[in-house]
């Protein structure tokens with residue numbers, strides 16, 4: 001529902017987008033897998049049925065190994081034409097992995113259109129390299145936490161963020177949802193722009209019921225225009241509905257139960273109506289002139305919302321409030 005702009009989030013930190021992507025890639029690159037010692041062999045190990053001669057291997061080496069399976073190699077080549085190396089030079093395999101990890105939202109979408117014609121075992125083999133759950137806490141979540149996302153990008157209702165527990169260990173209420181689901185597209189499970197900061201409700205309870213996510217728009221995409229295409233409006237005096245002229249947005253609203261869930265917020269809707277009645281345009285101007293605060297700031301403090309689209313994730317129900325306030329202002 002809310003557009004994700006990492007660049008604007010990074011403005012509050014000292015790193016730029018390229019550095020953030022590089023940090024993300026370095027974190028993935030540093031992942032290692034441990035092998036099992038082969039009985040009777042001297043310094044011979046096994047990882048996922050592949051013989052290896054060191055105790056642990058990097059994730060790039062693991063990718064190279066699974067591509068010795070011709071079906072897996074062909075599948076990855078179909079997804080990423082001319083990207084799979086024809087040699088064992090590990091730098092080249094690192095480049096392939098980096099390419100997969102930093103695929104743009106548009107390239108992710110293209111990749112998701114190619115179905116893997118692989119056996120269950122072969123899919124499992126890909127999943128072992130791109131196993132998100134094992135890498136989540138150590139390699140992925142910490143980078144996202146520093147971006148200070150505030151509310152779920154799917155529902156804009158629940159806060160997502162970090163806190164420290166009694167042992168000063170950073171914990172988080174943020175989930176990362178796979179836009180292209182990792183069960184169906186394991187190759188894309190560690191790709192930065194496939195990971196949507198969200199709440200647990202949207203990521204697990206609601207997620208179970210949706211199966212056509214590729215029919216929605218990726219909120220990282222530059223062309224993501226859900227906010228423009230979909231607006232909350234009044235059905236009657238105290239009931240609201242999110243409506244859209246766009247088919248993809250409508251599918252999203254339906255599958256994420258936005259209208260059903262937002263009925264929980266009738267109280268807030270009533271409050272906006274009442275506040276709009278009291279703090280009408282003239283009164284806001286009066287407060288602004290007597291306090292010296294800008295009109296935008298006065299409105300922000302009274303309605304607890306920032307109208308700037310880049311800031312919609314900062315407060316719960318911001319999309320709802322902005323739409324209703326704009327409606328009131330006609």
Ligand SMILES: [Zn+2]
Nearest residue numbers: 152155199202
């Ligand atoms: Zn949510």
